[in-house]
Amino acid sequence: TNDRINVAIDGPAGAGKSTVARLVARELSYIYVDTGAMYRAITWYMLREGIAAENHELVDRKVQNMAIELLPEKDVQKVLINGEDMTPHIRSLQVSGQVSQYSKIEGVRSRLSHLQRQMALRKGVVMDGRDIGTTVLPDAEVKIFMTASVEERALRRYKELKDTETVTLQQLEHDIAARDRLDEGREISPLCRAEDAILLDTTHMDILQAVEAIVSHCRTYVNGERNHL
Numbered sequence: 001t002n003d004r005i006n007v008a009i010d011g012p013a014g015a016g017k018s019t020v021a022r023l024v025a026r027e028l029s030y031i032y033v034d035t036g037a038m039y040r041a042i043t044w045y046m047l048r049e050g051i052a053a054e055n056h057e058l059v060d061r062k063v064q065n066m067a068i069e070l071l072p073e074k075d076v077q078k079v080l081i082n083g084e085d086m087t088p089h090i091r092s093l094q095v096s097g098q099v100s101q102y103s104k105i106e107g108v109r110s111r112l113s114h115l116q117r118q119m120a121l122r123k124g125v126v127m128d129g130r131d132i133g134t135t136v137l138p139d140a141e142v143k144i145f146m147t148a149s150v151e152e153r154a155l156r157r158y159k160e161l162k163d164t165e166t167v168t169l170q171q172l173e174h175d176i177a178a179r180d181r182l183d184e185g186r187e188i189s190p191l192c193r194a195e196d197a198i199l200l201d202t203t204h205m206d207i208l209q210a211v212e213a214i215v216s217h218c219r220t221y222v223n224g225e226r227n228h229l
């Protein structure tokens with residue numbers, strides 16, 4: 001229907017974007033697009049090929065020539081590069097530690113932003129990342145900037161990783177703060193709140209409360225538009 005809108009959700013690592021965005025999409029019967037997974041997939045691919053982020057030219061050339069596909073599966077979303085599924089490797093600490101170095105490269109950003117815009121052309125998309133409300137979908141009808149304290153975000157990540165990775169809470173806090181600084185400080189489309197984005201601090205909010213808050217903004221928007229007709 002013509003009622004469908006696009007929803008942009010940005011914010012720092014561990015704020016709850018992907019968990020909440022996926023549930024918002026389910027609630028509205030929209031498509032969820034995890035843009036962080038795309039940057040992570042490219043990072044894993046380059047690491048595996050032994051192509052350092054410092055080698056911008058080579059990264060650029062590789063990225064312009066690779067086939068990138070996003071397969072929306074039931075719960076996770078798969079990212080394929082040249083037909084190969086990168087998804088099993090993209091959440092590792094190794095990838096988390098390097099992704100900001102690759103994601104600041106112009107050719108990487110332009111290639112992925114272009115793909116992301118195409119996915120949103122028909123509306124009905126919930127997309128999360130760092131630059132969705134500012135750069136990828138500046139016309140998104142609903143924009144959310146989701147945050148939480150760095151302590152709370154590190155704790156959330158710790159609970160996810162403690163069984164599979166050797167890592168301390170303190171180390172994660174340090175890593176997350178460092179990644180935030182890189183993402184906020186880069187030249188091209190840095191992490192920042194769009195002027196018209198609604199600030200949602202989830203430090204003391206559980207997942208369902210955050211979902212409810214966003215869905216309610218979406219419904220209010222759609223109903224408001226309908227009343228204008």
Ligand code: CDP
Pocket residue numbers: 012013014015018035036037039040099100101103104128129130131132179183
């Ligand atoms: O899940 P988490 O918040 O740890 O990260 P993510 O959303 O998977 O994003 C991983 C990294 O990709 C970020 O730290 C950014 O460097 C980059 N990214 C970006 O530059 N632009 C986006 N729209 C999404 C992610």
Ligand code: CDP
Pocket residue numbers: 011012013014015016017018019020156157160202205206207210
């Ligand atoms: O995508 P982003 O890095 O912003 O965060 P996430 O991967 O969706 O969430 C990180 C972790 O925090 C997940 O394990 C969520 O279940 C958890 N979480 C939470 O405990 N409370 C919230 N309000 C939001 C997320």
